[in-house]
Amino acid sequence: MSSMKTAQSNPTPAMNNDELIVIRGLCKSFPIGKKKTLNVLNNVDCVIHKNEKIAVIGPSGSGKSTFLRCLNCMEDPTGGSIFFNGEDLADMKVDINKHREHIGMVFQQFNLFNNKTVLQNIMLAPVYLKTKKAGGIFAKPAVKKQIKDEARETAMNLLRRIGLEEKANAYPSTLSGGQKQRIAIVRALAMNPEVMLFDEPTSALDPEMVGEVLDLIRELADEGMTMVIVTHEMGFAREVADRVLFMDGGKITEEAPPAELFGNPQNPRTKEFLSKVL
Amino acid sequence: MNFVDEWSAFWRLFYTNGGYKRVFSEGLKNTVVIAVLGLLIGIVIGTLIAAVKVMPKYKALPRVLNGVCNVYVGFFRGTPIVVQLLLAYYVLFPLMGISLGSLNTCILIFGLNSGAYVSEIMRAGIQSVDAGQMEAGRALGLGFYPTMLKIVIPQAIKNILPTMGNEFIALIKDTSVVSFVAAVDLYKVFTEMGNVNYEYLAPYLMMALIYIALIMLITLLFKLLEKQLHRDDRT
Numbered sequence: 001m002s003s004m005k006t007a008q009s010n011p012t013p014a015m016n017n018d019e020l021i022v023i024r025g026l027c028k029s030f031p032i033g034k035k036k037t038l039n040v041l042n043n044v045d046c047v048i049h050k051n052e053k054i055a056v057i058g059p060s061g062s063g064k065s066t067f068l069r070c071l072n073c074m075e076d077p078t079g080g081s082i083f084f085n086g087e088d089l090a091d092m093k094v095d096i097n098k099h100r101e102h103i104g105m106v107f108q109q110f111n112l113f114n115n116k117t118v119l120q121n122i123m124l125a126p127v128y129l130k131t132k133k134a135g136g137i138f139a140k141p142a143v144k145k146q147i148k149d150e151a152r153e154t155a156m157n158l159l160r161r162i163g164l165e166e167k168a169n170a171y172p173s174t175l176s177g178g179q180k181q182r183i184a185i186v187r188a189l190a191m192n193p194e195v196m197l198f199d200e201p202t203s204a205l206d207p208e209m210v211g212e213v214l215d216l217i218r219e220l221a222d223e224g225m226t227m228v229i230v231t232h233e234m235g236f237a238r239e240v241a242d243r244v245l246f247m248d249g250g251k252i253t254e255e256a257p258p259a260e261l262f263g264n265p266q267n268p269r270t271k272e273f274l275s276k277v278l
Numbered sequence: 279m280n281f282v283d284e285w286s287a288f289w290r291l292f293y294t295n296g297g298y299k300r301v302f303s304e305g306l307k308n309t310v311v312i313a314v315l316g317l318l319i320g321i322v323i324g325t326l327i328a329a330v331k332v333m334p335k336y337k338a339l340p341r342v343l344n345g346v347c348n349v350y351v352g353f354f355r356g357t358p359i360v361v362q363l364l365l366a367y368y369v370l371f372p373l374m375g376i377s378l379g380s381l382n383t384c385i386l387i388f389g390l391n392s393g394a395y396v397s398e399i400m401r402a403g404i405q406s407v408d409a410g411q412m413e414a415g416r417a418l419g420l421g422f423y424p425t426m427l428k429i430v431i432p433q434a435i436k437n438i439l440p441t442m443g444n445e446f447i448a449l450i451k452d453t454s455v456v457s458f459v460a461a462v463d464l465y466k467v468f469t470e471m472g473n474v475n476y477e478y479l480a481p482y483l484m485m486a487l488i489y490i491a492l493i494m495l496i497t498l499l500f501k502l503l504e505k506q507l508h509r510d511d512r513t
Contacts, residue, residue: 074413074416092336097416098419099419100417101418101419102419104417107410107413107414107417111408111410111413111414112414113411113415114411114433115429125418128428129419187418188417188418191419
């Protein structure tokens with residue numbers, strides 16, 4: 001198998017208006033040693049519609065995190081295509097940074113910038129990218145100031161929304177896990193993304209902090225944000241998701257609305273998994 | 279001659295006859311100038327090399343750059359700084375028709391030399407920063423270099439500051455070989471003072487005291503800097 005995909009990929013399919021991300025034949029393999037490769041994703045097909053909330057569940061090692069991380073090319077796919085805004089993100093020639101601005105991502109380990117205050121964490125990317133578009137270091141000082149002021153206002157509004165405005169000038173090391181994760185979520189929101197990817201957002205949290213983070217994600221879901229959530233919180237998946245994907249062995253082995261998948265799973269592997277976790 | 283006589287003879291040279299002026303205005307000044315400018319050049323070169331080393335290596339250019347950097351680091355870490363100074367001052371620069379003067383040659387060679395060491399310190403520093411920091415920056419749409427510059431390198435610098443202090447102290451002491459290429463540093467000035475009476479004990483003792491004072495000052499400065507950079511830690 002060739003290691004990296006190049007330009008001669010499939011043409012963009014005619015996408016329906018409500019299709020946001022179309023994944024075709026997605027493969028990901030990691031080299032182990034010189035000759036062997038570990039196939040983590042095998043020909044995954046999936047369509048993510050606008051405003052849809054998708055929960056991805058499955059046993060560990062099933063490829064669900066890798067699947068999520070391929071959607072914004074945090075892992076470069078080794079085969080297949082991911083169509084987003086008319087371009088194939090799996091194509092190495094596509095400017096991935098441009099698309100990542102519209103795909104928010106929230107990590108298990110929060111990954112707030114440790115050397116920046118909470119406010120700077122939220123403002124950094126919007127200010128940098130907007131200033132860059134306005135001419136970078138050659139942008140007029142007035143324009144730069146306006147971009148900064150707008151970003152600060154957005155950031156403060158977001159902080160107010162999650163009730164952490166008094167932490168604006170605190171450094172991440174002084175915050176609790178739940179606070180960090182909520183700030184990581186609004187940091188992604190500050191970019192005004194079209195879709196949010198959550199990679200086990202509550203797995204690194206103390207049990208008593210899980211609630212506040214899930215509440216915020218639920219709020220976003222209610223506002224109509226498109227989201228893909230890899231999670232072990234079955235109750236949450238059942239409540240929030242429109243569709244649940246069950247992954248096993250690098251494939252989506254079952255997908256259905258939550259009531260169906262949790263209530264009447266078809267695949268024996270799904271049954272086995274759910275019997276263990278529920 | 280006993281030590282007291284020797285010391286008073288040296289003191290006459292050093293203080294009464296104004297020898298200290300040359301010690302400070304030439305010896306100490308050149309020692310500090312070579313070490314400070316050398317370290318600054320070293321940090322710039324070292325950071326660039328470290329950035330090349332941690333660059334994703336899909337394309338040909340990073341791989342070629344990586345090879346060039348390996349040769350560079352291999353040469354400057356593989357040969358003593360005296361050899362590099364002699365080669366540059368007596369062989370390479372005359373062949374190339376460049377005359378930089380001995381002080382500038384020293385600054386340049388110390389810069390290139392410390393660049394090789396700083397690159398390894400920097401690389402270790404960059405790799406000590408959690409990979410999630412880079413991922414978070416990239417996921418927001420920032421490129422590799424902006425993320426490196428704004429997020430990873432500032433944190434790396436905080437981690438490597440003690441090691442960098444070590445490198446600076448080593449650099450200061452290494453400057454004592456610059457008289458090989460006719461530059462005047464502390465060692466040269468005090469040796470000349472000793473040459474007057476062929477008595478070296480007192481001048482070299484004084485030289486040692488000045489080196490110790492200088493390095494204590496640097497240690498203090500790095501401690502203050504570290505304190506300043508660690509303000510974002512939990513208090």
